Amino acid sequence: MRTFTITDESTQTSRIVCRREILQQALAEALRGYRQAFVFSDETVWQLYGRRVGRALGERAVYCMPAGEAHKTPETLFALLAAMAQAGLHRNDCLVCLGGGVVGDVGGLAAALYMRGIDCIQVPTTLLAQVDSSVGGKTAVDFCSIKNLVGVFHQPKYVYIDPVFLSTLPAREVRCGLGEIVKHGALCPEIFDTLEQNRDRLTDWKFLADIVPMNVAFKADVVRADAKEGGLRKCLNLGHTSAHAFELLDGRLSHGEYVLIGTYLEAAISAARGGDREYLARLQQLCLAALGGTLPALPDAEAAARAACLDKKNTGRGRIVLTVPAARGEYRLLELDTQEYARELARIGREGC
Numbered sequence: 001m002r003t004f005t006i007t008d009e010s011t012q013t014s015r016i017v018c019r020r021e022i023l024q025q026a027l028a029e030a031l032r033g034y035r036q037a038f039v040f041s042d043e044t045v046w047q048l049y050g051r052r053v054g055r056a057l058g059e060r061a062v063y064c065m066p067a068g069e070a071h072k073t074p075e076t077l078f079a080l081l082a083a084m085a086q087a088g089l090h091r092n093d094c095l096v097c098l099g100g101g102v103v104g105d106v107g108g109l110a111a112a113l114y115m116r117g118i119d120c121i122q123v124p125t126t127l128l129a130q131v132d133s134s135v136g137g138k139t140a141v142d143f144c145s146i147k148n149l150v151g152v153f154h155q156p157k158y159v160y161i162d163p164v165f166l167s168t169l170p171a172r173e174v175r176c177g178l179g180e181i182v183k184h185g186a187l188c189p190e191i192f193d194t195l196e197q198n199r200d201r202l203t204d205w206k207f208l209a210d211i212v213p214m215n216v217a218f219k220a221d222v223v224r225a226d227a228k229e230g231g232l233r234k235c236l237n238l239g240h241t242s243a244h245a246f247e248l249l250d251g252r253l254s255h256g257e258y259v260l261i262g263t264y265l266e267a268a269i270s271a272a273r274g275g276d277r278e279y280l281a282r283l284q285q286l287c288l289a290a291l292g293g294t295l296p297a298l299p300d301a302e303a304a305a306r307a308a309c310l311d312k313k314n315t316g317r318g319r320i321v322l323t324v325p326a327a328r329g330e331y332r333l334l335e336l337d338t339q340e341y342a343r344e345l346a347r348i349g350r351e352g353c
């Protein structure tokens with residue numbers, strides 16, 4: 001078992017526990033401290049795990065949203081809040097979010113808003129939610145066609161991470177989490193070495209389950225140092241400016257696959273500007289292995305540059321800010337103008353590195 005604690009400036013504390021059989025033991029025990037607990041999930045996860053939750057936690061009020069990002073909306077948020085009110089949930093009660101990043105983000109926001117904030121327990125069931133979204137207290141819904149436009153920071157009281165959930169994940173969702181894990185590898189040498197040594201097992205859920213705690217420890221360290229994303233936490237944007245641009249233009253692959261492509265491209269951009277070429281080539285090989293061996297066709301370079309300019313991290317003056325890998329465990333910020341970024345993408349598309 002591995003446990004981690006995060007306390008942010010407002011002294012909200014999160015206890016993160018990684019272990020097997022979490023429903024039966026840790027979660028059931030934590031809930032004994034509450035008069036009432038309300039479970040929030042999505043229909044897919046509930047179909048797979050609802051019965052097991054019922055056995056572990058007994059009869060609980062439950063609200064299930066339809067699965068998927070399309071439902072990460074204010075409508076779902078308010079439907080959940082209405083269900084919590086109808087169940088008579090009180091200020092000292094608790095909301096349990098059982099699901100992927102969508103359930104975690106919507107449920108976290110509902111917990112932050114309900115009676116000005118109640119306790120929330122996150123039980124992440126996707127690889128992405130286990131290594132990334134459940135740690136750090138960011139919550140949100142999409143609004144006006146903009147992802148995560150409305151949200152707050154609200155640290156969960158507990159995060160319970162159980163590898164057993166990974167056994168039912170579809171391959172696409174595995175790759176989605178793998179993108180963030182390779183990104184962590186670009187920032188943390190211990191993760192990088194483990195991934196390189198296990199390059200032929202990158203999509204094996206048992207291997208991934210083994211490295212979840214290492215990834216949680218890394219993200220918890222970053223969040224602990226910078227809970228409100230003032231500085232260091234920006235390192236987690238590595239590869240994401242390009243990833244978001246491709247996601248906007250193309251949208252056929254998962255977020256994690258675009259992160260792998262973005263990290264590959266930004267490693268090449270960094271290598272051309274004084275980054276450690278030997279290390280960056282190894283990182284690119286890791287991205288390719290995680291993508292299944294080949295780099296998918298890139299979107300049109302000019303259109304990608306225009307889309308990258310829209311990224312909320314940018315200043316809006318026609319310049320693109322990238323958080324790129326620089327050397328082993330090191331990153332740096334690069335600012336390119338739109339034309340320069342488009343030229344780089346076109347070159348990498350032609351030459352492949």
Ligand SMILES: NC(=O)c1ccc[n+]([C@@H]2O[C@H](COP(=O)([O-])OP(=O)(O)OC[C@H]3O[C@@H](n4cnc5c(N)ncnc54)[C@H](O)[C@@H]3O)[C@@H](O)[C@H]2O)c1
Pocket residue numbers: 042043044045048067068069072099100101102103105125126127128129132133134135136137138139147148165166167168169170173176
């Ligand atoms: N808060 C943060 O810091 C943060 C960080 C990264 C991403 N996010 C958000 O996370 C969301 C993406 O999360 P996600 O990738 O987990 O997507 P998701 O929650 O939509 O889950 C993906 C799919 O997997 C299914 N699923 C979940 N657990 C399963 C299991 N154990 N077995 C089989 N199927 C399962 C879900 O029903 C869904 O269909 C995005 O909305 C993104 O904005 C938030």
Ligand SMILES: [Zn+2]
Pocket residue numbers: 180240255259
């Ligand atoms: Zn991401």
